[in-house]
Amino acid sequence: MNCQDALELLYDIIDKEASEIDAKEVQEHLVSCRDCFKIYQLETNVQEFIAERIRGDGPSPQLDSLKDKIILRLDNIDNEVSPGQPPRSFGLIAKMLVAAACLVILIGAASIATDYYREYVYYTPLASAHHAVHDRTWDQPTFELSPSYLGLDFSNLGLEQGFVLINSSKEQICGVEMGHFVFRNSELTVSVFAALSGEYSIPEDCIDTQLSLDGKTFFNHQSNDCWLLFHEVGNAVIIAASTKADFDLSPFAPVEKVVLTDLSLP
Amino acid sequence: MADRKLNNAARRKEFEAEALPHMDALYRTALRLAKNQSDAEDLVQEAFAKAYRFWDKFELGSNCRAWLFKIMTNIFINEYRSKARSPLQANIDDIDDNYLYGQLASGGQTENPEQTLFSKLFDDDVKKAIENLPDDFRLVAVLSFLEGFSYQEIAEIADLQLGTVKSRLHRGRKLLQRQLFDYAVKNGYIKEKAK
Ligand SMILES: [Zn+2]
Numbered sequence: 001m002n003c004q005d006a007l008e009l010l011y012d013i014i015d016k017e018a019s020e021i022d023a024k025e026v027q028e029h030l031v032s033c034r035d036c037f038k039i040y041q042l043e044t045n046v047q048e049f050i051a052e053r054i055r056g057d058g059p060s061p062q063l064d065s066l067k068d069k070i071i072l073r074l075d076n077i078d079n080e081v082s083p084g085q086p087p088r089s090f091g092l093i094a095k096m097l098v099a100a101a102c103l104v105i106l107i108g109a110a111s112i113a114t115d116y117y118r119e120y121v122y123y124t125p126l127a128s129a130h131h132a133v134h135d136r137t138w139d140q141p142t143f144e145l146s147p148s149y150l151g152l153d154f155s156n157l158g159l160e161q162g163f164v165l166i167n168s169s170k171e172q173i174c175g176v177e178m179g180h181f182v183f184r185n186s187e188l189t190v191s192v193f194a195a196l197s198g199e200y201s202i203p204e205d206c207i208d209t210q211l212s213l214d215g216k217t218f219f220n221h222q223s224n225d226c227w228l229l230f231h232e233v234g235n236a237v238i239i240a241a242s243t244k245a246d247f248d249l250s251p252f253a254p255v256e257k258v259v260l261t262d263l264s265l266p
Numbered sequence: 267m268a269d270r271k272l273n274n275a276a277r278r279k280e281f282e283a284e285a286l287p288h289m290d291a292l293y294r295t296a297l298r299l300a301k302n303q304s305d306a307e308d309l310v311q312e313a314f315a316k317a318y319r320f321w322d323k324f325e326l327g328s329n330c331r332a333w334l335f336k337i338m339t340n341i342f343i344n345e346y347r348s349k350a351r352s353p354l355q356a357n358i359d360d361i362d363d364n365y366l367y368g369q370l371a372s373g374g375q376t377e378n379p380e381q382t383l384f385s386k387l388f389d390d391d392v393k394k395a396i397e398n399l400p401d402d403f404r405l406v407a408v409l410s411f412l413e414g415f416s417y418q419e420i421a422e423i424a425d426l427q428l429g430t431v432k433s434r435l436h437r438g439r440k441l442l443q444r445q446l447f448d449y450a451v452k453n454g455y456i457k458e459k460a461k
Binding site: 038045050051055067073078 | 278281286290293294297311315364370371379380384389393408412416436
């Protein structure tokens with residue numbers, strides 16, 4: 001192992017994330033390399049120092065009163081008419097989840113995932129779009145959207161790449177009604193959500209890469225191995241996701257208002 | 267997995283035994299995330315209220331602490347995280363790796379030059395440096411440094427890719443080291459290395 005390899009593993013070692021083999025090789029390198037040893041020593045000390053100082057409050061006097069407040073909240077929830085029911089805006093997502101007959105649990109053995117997580121995580125359009133392309137089978141498609149939905153023509157999107165609209169439905173997400181359009185070609189699935197821009201705004205965490213197309217700004221956000229595209233056109237916010245990590249979603253970003261055609265495709 | 271359909275008394279009993287003991291940890295993290303006591307208390311209360319509503323879906327025996335942190339993190343991201351980008355964010359890439367080492371170890375005269383720096387810095391200096399981190403970096407830093415969650419657990423809690431967790435932690439560390447050093451120089455604790 002050379003110095004560069006050793007230093008690349010620095011934080012993995014400090015955070016106890018390195019494999020045993022790597023840790024052993026680093027150890028061997030540090031024995032013979034004074035420079036790397038000094039860097040490791042300083043970084044380890046810095047890490048311990050920071051961790052110790054931010055942990056250092058000791059028990060807070062506020063904790064007892066906080067516990068009382070929490071107990072009061074629990075009492076209030078117990079006294080609601082139907083305790084344990086999710087808030088209304090979660091309802092449709094729950095149905096979506098039931099509809100997806102076999103949910104693939106993506107997370108491994110040390111998983112902290114539960115059904116609750118899925119329901120909870122997928123309540124943003126970004127996460128729902130991701131869920132739609134990864135987990136849902138769409139073997140019982142619906143075409144329930146009114147053609148005038150948001151004044152945008154979705155049926156032509158992605159045509160040149162052989163995409164066909166296989167589902168269009170209204171879904172309630174974050175308490176906002178959104179149009180959900182699912183496209184598929186021989187290779188992959190693309191999920192597009194559309195909502196009135198006043199109702200839903202582009203979240204702050206979509207700043208990973210920013211690109212422009214025809215003078216419009218796009219935010220490409222990589223999440224869980226799928227690319228998501230956000231942009232605003234006319235009065236709508238469009239959110240698109242694909243099953244392929246590096247797939248260019250720009251064909252699914254309508255850049256202007258167009259006349260609608262019938263969405264109930266063959 | 268179907269709901270467990272608990273009655274109120276059973277749900278309450280389980281929740282108080284399994285979830286409530288994590289209140290101290292949630293509050294400690296909430297303080298670093300929300301930066302003030304009253305927002306931190308609200309954040310913890312919201313998290314427990316939401317967790318309680320969904321308790322029938324929690325799989326007994328799975329990691330309750332991580333489950334609660336995920337709920338709280340989600341609320342933080344959606345409701346508390348500031349919309350403004352931090353001014354610190356602009357120049358992260360200008361900061362060298364192992365920044366403190368580069369600044370402190372040049373002369374090589376003392377065995378542990380960082381000890382001088384540590385001995386001068388107060389708890390509040392370190393907390394301020396953490397709180398100055400942009401929200402996204404602070405979140406992963408606190409989950410790692412304060413709570414000791416693994417990269418994989420943080421990825422699941424914050425709904426991020428593993429690579430994103432690592433890069434945010436790495437950049438967070440650089441910003442922390444830079445801030446601590448600048449702070450020490452500004453207060454005359456140490457002298458800046460001659461350029
Ligand atoms: Zn070396």
